[in-house]
Amino acid sequence: MDLSCAIVGTGVIAGFHAEALAGRARIVAATDIDAAALDAYASKWSVPSVYPTLDELLDHEKPDLVTLCTPPGLHAPQAIACLSRGVSVLCEKPPVLSLAELDAIEAATGDAFFATVFQHRFGSGAARLRGLIGDPRLGRPTTAVCHTLWFRPDEYFAVPWRGKWEIEGGGPTMGHGIHQFDLLLSVLGEWTSVVAVAARQAKPTATEDLSAAIVTFANGAVATVVNSVVSPREQSYLRFDFEHATVELDHVYGYADHNWRVTAAPGHETEIASAWAAGPSGVASGHKAQFAAVLDALSSGTAPPVTLRDTRLTVELIAAIYASAFTGASVRRGELTTDSPFYHRMDGTGAPWN
The missing domain is CATH 3.40.50.720 (NAD(P)-binding Rossmann-like Domain)
Incomplete structure (x- = not known):
């Protein structure tokens, strides 16, 4: 077509x-x-x-x-x-x-x-890991780390729409860390609750420049998620701990196969190496990989990835991080309905520092 x-x-x-x-x-x-x-x-x-x-x-x-x-x-x-x-x-x-x-x-x-566009889902490393979810060789997921530690100079925010709730919707939780924790969600699935903090540490913005959250998943895994634009040594780091292996991704703005590392628990080295080696390889994360999948879907008349349902899981987590950070309460998935100010704006009734 x-x-x-x-x-x-x-x-x-x-x-x-x-x-x-x-x-x-x-x-x-x-x-x-x-x-x-x-x-x-x-x-x-x-x-x-x-x-x-x-x-x-x-x-x-x-x-x-x-x-x-x-x-x-x-x-x-x-x-x-x-x-x-x-x-x-x-x-x-x-x-x-x-x-x-x-x-x-x-x-x-x-x-x-x-x-x-959530292109980090489409590298072969992410596909390989998702293919192993539920595999007894890895065992069940227990904990995870998802850190987007980036840096943006003050002049970056001179662009009129940056750093403003009304135009950008939020700070690094909304526009920077979103790629990493969307990948986290694509691996671990539905989240159930979050507790979070957010702060404006240094940047000339109306939005936060740092947030940190603890996210609990339906499968019992617990993840820490940090989103920052005040970190001079930039790093995007995800770590998934399973019963029998740790899987890590260390990059900044995009990854290839060499950015992934797998460490087996003692006594599980052979089966973990075999499981990881059997997965797909050779595809870097990026627009090209996702666009190929989107165009293939459109050609066949099916819904292209990432669907509205997938997107909602990620956007709802963003809203919940802000809601928890600004109210001091734990927020459960599904709690932010139309009667919540955080359903209508990510800053709800307004950021504390404003």
């Missing part, structure tokens, strides 16, 4: 989309409010049609897929505009500013699909 795609927002991330689509789908149109950036993108990637607004693009084009590369505050209205016309959407993270927006997107889907 010859798939067509339109790009909304032609900043840096849109270049990753174009690279991932190359050879798999035609980019038939693009739009951006910055005319110069739009023209430069169209020239670089041989995009035949450009439009000043998404509405005009949708009036003239009917692509198989629209990818959203715009600031987070625009994602929900843009996704709804596409879905209401029967056009499927692949959206950059964070996909929404709130659970309310995610539910509004779900209500608009109809026959079209909505998927979120």
Whole structure:
């Protein structure tokens, strides 16, 4: 099937989309409010049609897929505009500013699909580990670590939409650590409760620049999750402890097979080595891997990964981290319903430091 795609927002991330689509789908149109950036993108990637607004693009084009590369505050209205016309959407993270927006997107889907860009799910190391969940050779999961320890200088937040609840939706819990703990959830499954703290330590933002949470999972595993943009030595580190093995991932912004390490418990070395060696290999995390899976699904008429259900598990954890941090209470999954301020805004009734 010859798939067509339109790009909304032609900043840096849109270049990753174009690279991932190359050879798999035609980019038939693009739009951006910055005319110069739009023209430069169209020239670089041989995009035949450009439009000043998404509405005009949708009036003239009917692509198989629209990818959203715009600031987070625009994602929900843009996704709804596409879905209401029967056009499927692949959206950059964070996909929404709130659970309310995610539910509004779900209500608009109809026959079209909505998927979120969580590319860390698609490296072969993650696929290998997910394939071993429930395998008696590893045993049941017991504990996990998920740390996104990054650094952003003050000038990073000079971009008007960064560091603001109304446009970005949150700080590193929302826009940075989300990739790592989405991968955590894809491995360990449904979470049940969270207790958390959040702080504004150093950065010139309205949002937090640090959060830390303890997350309990339905399978009994307990994970610590730290999200930071105040850590000069950057590291993205995930550790999964099972009864018979520890599996670690150590990288920064993307991983390959060599970033994974497996340590067997004494007496389990042979079976753990055999189990790990039998899994898939050779695929790095990144847009290319996820876009291939999305395009394969669209070609077959099935829902592309990552689905709204998958996305909700991650977005609800974000909301629960903020709710716990700002109220001082443990928050259970499913607790943040429409009568909760944290359903409508990630900062609920307002961050304590504001």
